[in-house]
Amino acid sequence: MKLSASQAAKKTGKSVPTITRAIKSGKISAEKTKSGGYQIEASELFRVFNAVTEEPNAKGNSLGDETPPKDAKNAAEASLLQEKIDALETALADAKAERDEWRDQAKRLALALPSPQASTDTNLGRPWWKRWLAVG
Incomplete structure (x- = not known):
């Protein structure tokens, strides 16, 4: 056929x-x-490919059921995956808190730096030989 x-x-x-x-x-x-x-x-x-049965209650691949029935294996797998999700969310929250602490520290350090001022050394505008000989 x-x-x-x-x-x-x-x-x-x-x-x-x-x-x-x-x-x-x-x-x-x-x-x-x-x-x-x-x-x-x-x-x-x-x-x-496996054939699809037309009866919704028949065993095998059926288009009638879109989700598998709940059983102990699926429940255990779901709880394991939920534990992993919770652990990852906790790690993400910790990383964000640490990032925020580093950002705050960088801001404090940037504010504590002295502002750049014009140099008070009068020798900088003179030629090197006058500075070396201290002439003028």
Whole structure:
């Protein structure tokens, strides 16, 4: 039984571009039709992609359920991920506090610096030889 790309997409729950990309990359072999479409052998299609069942209560890939059922494994994984998120948020808050402390210290140091004033050394405007000889 041969299927078109759109029929194959419906049978597997994938999009038509996903099916055509799989054909072009060589994951699925298919025949090109004169109209530019593809004819895919069903066995070849289901070798790569699982079939979607039409019954929402059936086991396997189903378009009826978008989220997996909650079970102990998913709950444990979710709590582990939440712990990691909390730890990262704490580390981020600490880094921001440290950054703010460094910024405040830099501002205090910048305010404490003496303002640049014109030099009171009168020798700077004279040629080097007059300064060296202390002439004039």
